[in-house]
Amino acid sequence: QSALTQPASVSGSPGQSITISCTGTTSDVGGYNYVSWYQQHPGKAPKLMIYEVSNRPSGVSNRFSGSKSGNTASLTISGLQAEDEADYYCFSYTSSNTPYVFGTGTKVTVL
């Protein structure tokens, strides 16, 4: 099972909105509402930001939202802030021989 495909980098200015895509197949992203998203600052452990496509855990800013269309899931960060600069990873269940797979990761830069 190959990793889910994410853009290597996305950038935006403070206050703008950006969207990170996570593309898979009908065996993973497209077939199940089991996509989650993680934020990772340098040298830190990942933090859960979105689960089951669009649900936000308690304590996560409502500037973060998730959605899915077909085989592509998306994480949108609105009102971009300097603290949002980090790496972001998607994760999904897959019906392939590897039951769980992460995305390739996206570096978000706040200009």
Added chain:
Amino acid sequence: QLQLQESGPGLVKPSETLSLTCTVSGGSISSSTYYWGWIRQPPGKGLEWIGTMHYSGSTFYNPSLKSRLIISTDTSRNQLSLQLRSVTAADTAVYYCARHGVVGALTWFDPWGQGTLVTVSS
């Protein structure tokens, strides 16, 4: 507040066995509700799911590691363990433990331990 803490040797020789422990505090690893997992991240690279276990013994392994991997729980110590045999330099990574979803919906990891760097080198 649930917290997880990884521990183990930071340096392992090639061909030897990598052994790590994850100590859970603020909650019970023998909760029937939750699974527990291991994830790793080679330096400068992305995340890789290693495996997931329920205290009852139900286990899921990454097929690419399955032949070398054992994940277990010690309920008396509230710990999750990982053993990876015959390591090579490719196994050098930060290893994280995390709670992996709920029974019937292993869809997220939360919370995560801080991670521990394991280097494979002679």
